[in-house]
Amino acid sequence: VGYGAASGALLGVAASMLFGPYFQLTEDPSLPVPPFIPLIAWEEIGAMALTFALVLSLAIAALMHLSFRRQVAQTLRLGDQG
Numbered sequence: 001v002g003y004g005a006a007s008g009a010l011l012g013v014a015a016s017m018l019f020g021p022y023f024q025l026t027e028d029p030s031l032p033v034p035p036f037i038p039l040i041a042w043e044e045i046g047a048m049a050l051t052f053a054l055v056l057s058l059a060i061a062a063l064m065h066l067s068f069r070r071q072v073a074q075t076l077r078l079g080d081q082g
Contacts, residue, residue: 001060005053009045016040 020038 001056002053005049005056009049013040013045 016038017040021036023036
């Protein structure tokens, strides 16, 4: 989960650095536009990636807990029938 969040954040940063300079900033393409320099908010990216990883980890843990409880309940029910 952490690897996925970190790699997704890094791919997003790479995409913004590669394709950001090609955005059209004016409606008239004949006007000279100064070079577009992307500013990357590293602190916010880190916080968002960490939050995403934490929420996804909690969701996976809750899913595993519920799945385990269902398997235990089903095993106990089958034991009563046999």
